[in-house]
Structure formats: C-alpha cells, structure tokens
Amino acid sequence: MTERDLPIHHRAEDPGGRLWSFGKVIWVHCPECDKAAKKDNHGVNCNHCGHTTIQSRKPSNNRWATPASSKQKCTHCGEAIGNEDRPTARTKDGELFLQVRCPHCGETDDYPARPGWTTQRFGYEPGPPLFLATQVAGETLWVQNLAHLDALEDWLGAKVRERGPQPGLTMMAKLPRWMKASTNRAKVLRGLAQLRERAEKAGIDE
Ligand SMILES: [Zn+2]
Ligand SMILES: [Zn+2]
Numbered sequence: 001m002t003e004r005d006l007p008i009h010h011r012a013e014d015p016g017g018r019l020w021s022f023g024k025v026i027w028v029h030c031p032e033c034d035k036a037a038k039k040d041n042h043g044v045n046c047n048h049c050g051h052t053t054i055q056s057r058k059p060s061n062n063r064w065a066t067p068a069s070s071k072q073k074c075t076h077c078g079e080a081i082g083n084e085d086r087p088t089a090r091t092k093d094g095e096l097f098l099q100v101r102c103p104h105c106g107e108t109d110d111y112p113a114r115p116g117w118t119t120q121r122f123g124y125e126p127g128p129p130l131f132l133a134t135q136v137a138g139e140t141l142w143v144q145n146l147a148h149l150d151a152l153e154d155w156l157g158a159k160v161r162e163r164g165p166q167p168g169l170t171m172m173a174k175l176p177r178w179m180k181a182s183t184n185r186a187k188v189l190r191g192l193a194q195l196r197e198r199a200e201k202a203g204i205d206e
Pocket of ligand 1: 030032047049051
C-alpha cells in the first residue's frame, strides 16, 4: 500500500441520515465469480460474469436452495461446502441444483439441492458477503459503497465531532465505540484507505 497522509482534520459535523441514506448500492462478493457485484433492491448484479438475482416476494422462492445433503463435500477438494441457503439454484431436467463456490478451494460446482427455507421462515434474504470489508483492531470495518466510505472518512478523521441538525440515532451516532476511539483513529483511517484502494482496483465507481 502506498503511504498517504491520513485524512485527519479538525472538525466535522454529523451529516445526519441513516445507513441506507449513504449511497444506493451495496458492493458484495458475487456469489458466482467472487468479484465485486452491485446489490440493490432488485438483487445482485455482476458486471463480470453476468450473475443476476431476481428477488421474489413469493413465500417459496426456489432460487434460494440448500444442498440436498447437509454433508455435501466439494467435488474438487473434498471439504464440506456448508449447508446454508444460497440464491444460486437452477432447475435442470426437473431436478434442482445449487451452484456453490467452495469456501476452501474456491472452485465452483453444481450440487443436488432442495428449496431453501430462508425466505419462507424469516422473510428476509441474507446477502452475499460485503466486498469492502477489512479487519481493524480485531474488528470488522466495512462500508457499503463509496458514499458511505467518504462519510466515514470525513467523520472519523475529525478530531472534533459535532452533532448535526438531525437529532436521534443517525448512522454516525450508532457507530461502534472502537471505531470512534481516538486511539484507533490512525488504524481506522488506514483501514478505510485500504478499502478505497480495493474499490479502485475492482472498478467500483459509486
Ligand atoms: Zn460475477
Ligand atoms: Zn473445495
């Protein structure tokens, strides 16, 4: 990483707003190719491999599936691939298959699957892991997108942080203590700089 001056400055005012008001997209690891993919209200969209999720509001969504065997092993490395629901199911010749990228060796394959429970049971769909995340001081520092990154950098880089006009639990007010601690400021800012570099390399532009 190139050594850059950390963006430490004197004063910042809470811009207000909640997490979802910072940017419209969330960058995640594409469930198929693992590169940066955009997630919004309509699902995940990957410009690299073309993966698209169509989120369905129907109670049983057969795109969300789980491996038919909870002990399914990776066909490449033989390690267990896990049995969580994933949005990458397809029907082939009347049989349901699930595309799974092995967490151990990274190889992707199709496995026999059964419909998942995620959407039926909880009514929400856990997304793929965030693309812009890193470890700082033993904690996970993550941002959803560049607007979120800019806002955090400005706020956490300030020596004096002032409440803005918006009362209540804004995104800034809800940040965890470790992130706001002045002793962690340099580490956190370096973490954010790393995320910015990763975003640039991945072609993330919003
Ligand atoms: Zn992809
Ligand atoms: Zn494997």
